[in-house]
Amino acid sequence: MKILVIEDNKELASSIHDYLAGENYICELAFSATEAREKLLFFTYDCIILDIMLPDGNGLELLNLVKEEHINGSILIISAKGALDDKIKGLEEGADDYLTKPFHLPELHARLRAIHRRKNLDGNNIISFKEITLNTNTFELKIHGKALDATRKEFELLLYFLVNKNRVLSRQAIANHLWGDYTDNLSNVDFVYQHVKNLRKKINMAGGDDYIDTIYGLGYKFNTNKG
Known part of the structure; x- marks a missing residue:
């Protein structure tokens, strides 16, 4: 938050x-x-x-x-x-x-x-989408009911995507949301790419679908029509 x-x-x-x-x-x-x-x-x-x-x-x-x-x-x-x-x-x-x-x-x-x-979050601590479950009290992420070894930033990144499903989020918006306003002065926010890449890889290795679309030139979108 x-x-x-x-x-x-x-x-x-x-x-x-x-x-x-x-x-x-x-x-x-x-x-x-x-x-x-x-x-x-x-x-x-x-x-x-x-x-x-x-x-x-x-x-x-x-x-x-x-x-x-x-x-x-x-x-x-x-x-x-x-x-x-x-x-x-x-x-x-x-x-x-x-x-x-x-x-x-x-x-x-x-x-x-x-x-x-x-x-x-509609008053809930548990946020779910298909095989993905996030517990905002314990910061636990599960795929198909099994705990995923995700970092706190990866958890917050996925939560940000889920709260903004089907909306295009720019790399700058993601950086500002997860790392603070000082990122607005950085020459680039390429580090966002690496975090998204790591999150995708972990979800995929746990048997989950990749719902995160790369919108070239704009950013990313959590696409609920996939999977």
Whole structure:
């Protein structure tokens, strides 16, 4: 999962970043509304952790930006204790959940996972397509019921394909999703090819079908009409 943390308290933002990175999430930080606006318009995220009070604006304005620009990504609002009006307004404006400061980082993690399941995985921990099964709690990948020795990146790559079935995903989009926004500045993202190649090979060796099409000049597509 790729997450944007919009929080002006750098100590809290760093704590969130380090905790989520320790859970193998891609986590980006924005310390102001201006910085957050730029990231939201140029990059994509699975979830946005949004502080209401920012030094150069109100977080609810960013929530409106997400709606107006049809930006994908779940939104978890975090704000000070007692800010009931902000909580109600945020939820009414389309936020998916609300967490009051101070909070425990494991609770934040649990909320993020719950939101992601509800919005992208139909509320399930188990994602299946024909002979392929992924458990997003244990990060276990099975082909025909047998565990596959896949890396965490290979698991996340396959999950990204399954959530975006039949959609063409560019190499840059895959790189940004799995490795973070810094990849936008790289001269090439050829390393994505190697990860896709390794994933295909492992699935094939386990007796699974190859559903990943290479769309030359564009990227890749998980083709549900194959197999």
